Every structure is written in structure tokens, then in C-alpha cells.
Amino acid sequence: MLTKVKNYVRDRWPFGHDLDIPPASLVRLMSASGAEPWHLYAIQSRKWRRHVCAACAWLDEALPRNALIFEPGCGSGANLLWLAERGFRRLQGSDLSLEALCLCRDLAELQGRELEVWRDDGMxxxxxxxxxxxxxxxxxxxxxxxxxxxGFLATYRPTLRAGGLIACDVVDKAYDNVPGNRYHSSDLHLPEARRRPSEYTFRLDAAEVEGIARAEGFRVLRSARFTLGRPPRAVYLLQRVERASTIH
Known part of the structure; x- marks a missing residue:
């Protein structure tokens, strides 16, 4: 019980997840790269994005510093840079946006970090x-x-060593009960006829995540729900297991 309480508090403690990047340098590199403005928010507000921080913190706790960590859809590399600050040395990522990758490389150079990132389709x-x-x-x-x-787990299971981990988040199915959840969150002020579909394309509850993980050769080691945000999210730490062990 004490461990559960400790983990609950630590997963929601909003400190220790800022990136050591001077604001003026960040703005300058953002402008030079042409990356979308969203990346500025994601970096400056990082410590308040608990679903992101929890996933990174779990890997920080679970892995040795020489572990190879890969992030598809790495964007500006904020998560990889935080892990680099924690002493990890073998960090890789991919993204479709050349502008975001340019920002990622520039930020890594600014911090004196070594990241290996390339353009690729994460799916x-x-x-x-x-x-x-x-x-x-x-x-x-x-x-x-x-x-x-x-599909994501099926794609990346073969890329993991035996016992390898996946730290991921999903939009919790509780979002289905939030008014306006069918529409894009930026369009809620518009008349319904002008609203786009939600940017959150799927939502899953804990039982569904566990079932999918089991079917794809993983087990759930840890989870946390963050229900106060819009949308509510849940974070899971999955471990690759031998296929035979998923059959009951």
C-alpha cells in the first residue's frame, strides 16, 4: 500500500522534468528551424504534462544508462533530451517532420548531447x-x-530485445463521457457544422489495453491515469514476453 501511495505521488509531482534550455535560445532555434509553434509549448510546459513525464521517469528508473531507447514521433526530441540529461547515452528517434528534426538536432548541439534521429514514418x-x-x-x-x-505493438515488438519495455500513453475511454469529445478541441467554440472530428482518434480503458498487450506479446508492468486533463490520459509500462507465456 505504501509503495502505491509513493508511486501515485511521484507520478504527479511536477518537478525535475524541465529541460535546461535558455528561453532565448529556444525561441531563436524555433524560428530558425521553422518547427510548429506547438513544440515551444511542449518544451516550456513539459513539467506539467504528467503523462509525458511519467513515461520518461519510469524508463529512467528501470534502465541502465547504456540502454538503447528509441522514440518514434520524437518531434523536437524533448523526451530524448531529458533522458540525456539523466545520463542515457544511446538515444534514437524518428519523425516525419524535417523541421522538428532540425530543431531536435539544434537543441542537442546546444546542450552538448548526442542524439541519433532520422526522418521516418513511425507506423x-x-x-x-x-x-x-x-x-x-x-x-x-x-x-x-x-x-x-x-498495430503499434505488432510493429515494434520485433525491434525490442527479450524483456524490452514500451512506455506509452493512450487517451482514456473516460473521454467518451466528456461533452464535445467527438470534435476537435480547438473547434469547440465553433458551430457544430464547422467543427472538425476529434484529433484523438482512439480511446481505450485499462481492460482493453491489457487485452491488446497480452494478444501482442506484452504484459502491463505499471500504469497511471491522469483524469483531470482534457483529454484524460493513461500511461502504461509494457514488457515484451515470450508468446507462450501469454496463453492461459
């Missing part, structure tokens, strides 16, 4: 990682049209 990777110790996927998968957790 259909031409250059997947090899024998990764862990994969982190946050604030990404549920924005991809047609994507799903099962």
Missing part, C-alpha cells in the same frame, strides 16, 4: 531500431489517422 518504419531496450511513445499514436495500439 511504417523503413529504418526501425534494432535490439532496443525500450521504446517511448507519448502524445503521438492517437493523433495518427487509422493507427491503433495493436
Amino acid at each position: 511504417r518504419p523503413l529504418r526501425p531500431p534494432k535490439e532496443a531496450d525500450a521504446i517511448i511513445s507519448v502524445n503521438w499514436l492517437y493523433h495518427v489517422p487509422g493507427a491503433g495500439l495493436a
